[in-house]
Amino acid sequence: MLDGLRTPLIPALAVACLALAPARFLVWTNEASSVLWLPLRPLAHFGVAAASWLRPPTPTPQADAVTLAEERDELLALVQRLRSELEFAHEAIEVLEGLPRRAEPSPRPAAARVIAVDPSGIATLNVGQRHGIAAGDPVVASGGRLVGRIGDPVAVNGSVLVPASHASGVELRVRILDEGGGREVGEQVLCLLEPDGDGWVAEVDAQRVAIGATVRLDDPAWPMSAQGLRLGRVVERREVPERPLRAAIRVEPAWSMVDGPVLVVQRTGTGDLP
Amino acid sequence: MNWLLFLVVGLLLVVVDASFMQALRLGELWPLATPGLVAFVALWASRPAVPWAAFLLGLVQDLSTPVIVGDGEVIRLLGPATLGWLFGTAALLPLRRVLLRRHPVAIGAATVVLTFLAGLVWGAIWVLRGLLHGESMPWPAGGGVAALGGLGLQALANGVVAVPLAWLLMRLGDWWRFPGGGWSAAGSRRFQGGRR
Structure with a gap:
């Protein structure tokens, strides 16, 4: 297929230009990666499952602390949201009365x-x-x-x-x-x-x-x-x-x-x- | 070379690298299998096919590797593997005559060389990006010496993984359709490819 062609000089130069291009010109690579990985994801799923089976992740004290901090942040956000909804309901009742x-x-x-x-x-x-x-x-x-x-x-x-x-x-x-x-x-x-x-x-x-x-x-x-x-x-x-x-x-x-x-x-x- | 087989095996190894190889990691070291395939092809495929194979598989590898640039934006940077493996295979081609390429350990050694040279290209790209766009380098604190040390360890890890991989790839024998090489159908299944 490609054996007869000479070295990929022009494509390599194009990639070299892209390698040094500002990040804002490379956002499209994320979409290209998504397209490439679309048929590969099921295989990757099996790969991750096999890796987890072979070497189960061991929770560390740091990981526990991170989990607790995340839960605390979620609960604080929930409290703030409920407080905001409560204030809104109080004001609405005041208007209705x-x-x-x-x-x-x-x-x-x-x-x-x-x-x-x-x-x-x-x-x-x-x-x-x-x-x-x-x-x-x-x-x-x-x-x-x-x-x-x-x-x-x-x-x-x-x-x-x-x-x-x-x-x-x-x-x-x-x-x-x-x-x-x-x-x-x-x-x-x-x-x-x-x-x-x-x-x-x-x-x-x-x-x-x-x-x-x-x-x-x-x-x-x-x-x-x-x-x-x-x-x-x-x-x-x-x-x-x-x-x-x-x-x-x-x-x-x-x-x-x-x-x-x-x-x-x-x-x-x-x-x-x- | 059988390009279809190369692409299928290449994509499979890219998936294995991204998903399964984490099971073999040692601390920060995450060995990769794809460079082993590139080194294998670099030692056996025809000379015109080698750079194309390295280029295409490098492109796939780059598209599979997210990097963080600038102010936290995530992109896939094309170049580190594409150009790195192109450079690495160009350096491996003259070594084909001195390596016992029918031996899996030779493929492992070629993988070490390939990974190290590709790492130099990777570093050069990030240094240039740092100079051009002020982006921070993706290697840990400790400077260039620590980065080179890490690169050497990564190359060794890839080389170790490449040895059993090369043995498996050689089992595919004549399916590769490499010029002047292959297994005899009824023989000892030893690789009998001639040197070029």
Whole structure:
């Protein structure tokens, strides 16, 4: 076959170049080795078995110490994971307890965690369609605060959460209530909020809205389970010179990304909890 | 030379080296059987076939030997066995006339020479890689003298393993189809190959 050919000079020069090449150019050799060893592995298995039979491995004190250290590291990792899951469950329960009780059947809640936030404020959650998440599902935070709704659900995890304050070009119908001392003391004002950066602006009856008033959702475009949830509070009020009976107000969202990564999605779809 | 037989036996010995030979290790010394086959072929095959056989089997050996380079990356470095055995067999070819190659001990001695010369190539490659890429040398602390000592012991270990291996390889007789050599079919099964 190769007897007639002269010495393998050119292949040898090529191998010499490869022998001195940087490691990043030689990563492909691992795949080549895998292909070469594919039919040889069963034989190697027998070889190892024969070697173990002929010369059984003797455990040394050092080997025992290494095994113990590995077991300790695994258990520590397990404890840390369980602690993290416990904290997540506590936070999720806290969020659920803050939701208002309703007469109608409530949607099935799913605890979720924010896993990424892009500079525009749009967040990504660790849940997806497999967990029963659907587009438009409301997302709430502890204390009955409305965060936003699911914009783009994906199969497993990575669903996009669009905060209510970032629904650009979409106005929200809300009720503004003066809830001094935890109970309603003032009138309810129905108005439309217009997104403005990281909050909303609206024009209301100047006599009926004070700074600090609570803003709650009352928008038929949102699911029933989101109605009445706290959206924010009035932080600024100024008069409109051309309309003396009106006032321009600014509403600050009740939830921001720094409040914590644990949220609850009020699911409308079916699926397993994450 | 019967290339099919050579490749089958070569692959088998590469597998044996990687799996079974650990049973014969002495401390850090892990004897290898493949160099024995290369030395056997170097003493018996036709001159043009010898470098090709060393090159091909060296390539297989290099692809079977993981090494750690740089910042812990694992690769298969082509060259140490491919070029080392090529160099070693080139040195063995002139010795064919002075070695009693029909004797397994001669194959063992040739294996010692082959392994030592291939080890020098292995060392040269790593020294050059150290100079070019700043990679650390794969030999233990103690410097070049300790590395040469280890290389000598490795060569002796391979040579010892090569003696019974050569006896087994010679049992395959005419199947090798070496030029001018072979066993008589009905004789004493002694190797009667002529010297080239």
